[in-house]
Amino acid sequence: MERTCLAIILAAGDSTRMKSSKSKVLHAVANRPMIAHVVDAVAKSDTSSVALVVGRDADDVAKAAQVGSVKIETYLQKERLGTGHAVLAARDAIARGxxxxxxxxxxxxxxxxxxxxxxxxxxxxxxDVVVIGFHTDKPTGYGRLLVKDGELIAIREEREATDAERAVNWCNSGLMAINGRKALDLLSRIGNANAKGEYYLTDLVEIARSVGGRVTAVDAPEIEMTGCNNRAELAMIERLWQERRRDEMMISGVTMIAPETVFLSYDTAIAQDALIEPNVVFGPGATIDSGAIIHAFSHIEGAHVSAGAIVGPFARLRPGADLAKGSKVGNFCEVKNGTIGEGAKVNHLTYIGDAKVGAGANIGAGTITCNYDGVNKHETLIGANTFIGSSSSLVAPVSIGDNAYVAAGSVITADVPADALALGRARQELKPGRASVLRARALAIKAAKKANA
Structure with missing residues (x-):
């Protein structure tokens, strides 16, 4: 029979060392609140229910913790009287058995x-109790796990440890598992006869042993047990998360030329044989298919790049951008809520917003889809195999038919039928010799200003 499990997540701290207007568990790592990372890990451990112990910013923390289909109940810890007291804030959940x-x-x-x-x-x-520990070369400040004959006999805080005990480098992470059928009895035995008058969860080790229970420890990688108390530690955790995820991606077949300069989000998906050049940033919701190339200094968020497509350098894909197979969005281009058809090219200095670009189309440098009228957004439809000349402005809502041509410098405000040529610009005029007159006038003005200075 499958074992049932309740995860109690403690998130009620005041976060004073974070020096922030919000709870520290709401601060993001890889563009996701810390608390959501924790809930995700808990969910993957085959845990069906979560009791979230909250304090500061309770509603916001509870909202941020909603991940997938995990059932979460919140419990308010009104007083901060230690970790043992915090766990018992979820007494009603524990009592379900x-x-x-x-x-x-x-x-x-x-x-x-x-x-x-x-x-x-x-x-x-x-x-009856299993403590999660970690080995470290720098154990100073941590409680030591003292093990004898395969059982954990005590967690010794550094200030109380002997020299021999301080030499132990297996340390307490604070995380543990408790026999659910005995949990309430064991937790209720924790006292507060200490200098701070608080209830410490670590006392469970000696309590469980005193009533004949078995206590053991398991090991975790030191990095995984890294906690966050201030902005410097938050930056370190971000670095560690990025390094771990980059390594996972490269081992799975993604090429990163300078991985330390690539920044991923928690949900970034990059397929085998994609190439990521230096200084690329992925916001949430980015999916990169096999064989795509992301050139340097590009920013991609909420976008999909299909197989063989090319992005950048210096390109920005905003939410809703969808590049089809073999398409290209080049340097200093931005795409927002726009689809770029198979083989279509948007090469330089262009904005495509709220638009559909057909397969094989070529969008000239400096082209703009004018999608906003000051109040509402409007759509531009650009057909297959169209040619849009440089520095054209397509004023939405507007449609350009398949195989149509738009002359460079045009302002297009009406639909263009398939196979048509559209010109929307003033006729060029020539005035021979006029440039010399204008230049002489400008020079005279400049000389007069200099003389009067």
Whole structure:
């Protein structure tokens, strides 16, 4: 029979060290709130229910935690009296009777499902409490995990540790799993006879052992257990997340010429054999298909780039941009809510917004789809194999038929039928010798200003 599991996520801290107008768990890593990363990891550990313990910005934190189909209930911790007190804020959820209880933190966004599953397996194998630890070369400041004969006998805080215990480099992450059938009894035994008068979750180790329970520990990568308390640590976590995700992508077949300059979002999807040049930024919702090339200094968000398509350099794809197979959006071009058909080319200095560009079309340099009238957006339709001359303005709503030509410098305000040539510009006039007169006049004005200076 599958074991039931409740994850308790502690996210009620005041975030004072973050020096922010919002809870620290709302700060983003890879364009996603920290708390959402944690819920995602919990969901992947086969956890069916989440009890979210909140305090500051409770409604916003609860909203940010909504990930997928995970069932989340919020519990308000009105007083901050320690981690043990925080867990018991979810007493009603615990009382329903789960096989496993996981306790984790909303400010540890690099955690993955692996250690959580390992802790749950420890419970399945007979432990009553399983602590998740990590090995580090810099254990100073962390509680040490003291293990004897395969069992965890204590978590020793550094200020209380002997020299020998301080030499231990297996440290407490704060995350743990608890036998759900015994959880309320064990948690209710935590006291506050300490200098701060708080209830510490770590006391469960000795409490469980004192009543004959088995306590063990499992290991997690140090990086995954990194917590966030201030902006410097937030930047470090962002760096670690980016490095981990880039490595995963490159191992899966994505080429990154200078990976340290590429920035991904939590949901960026890049297929095998895509090429990403230096200094590319992916906002949320970007999908890059196999064989696509993203040239340097491009920004892509909410966009899809099909196989063999080329983007940039210095291009921007905004939400709704969809590039078909073999199409190109070149340097200093922007596409927003626009589809670029198969083989179509938008090569230079162009804005395509709220538009559909047909297959094989060629959009000349400096072309603009004038999609906004000051109040509403309007659509431009550009047919297959059309040629739009440089510096043309297509004033929406407007349609350019298949195989049509638009002369350079035109302002198009009416529909152009298929196979037609459209010219929308003033007729050129020539005035021989007039340039010399204008130049002489300008020079005289300049000389007069200089004389009067």
């Amino acid at each position: 789960y096989d496993d209880i996981i306790v984790t933190y909303g400010d540890v966004p690099l955690q993955t499902e692996g250690p959580l599953k390992a802790a749950r397996q420890g419970l399945a194998d007979g432990s």
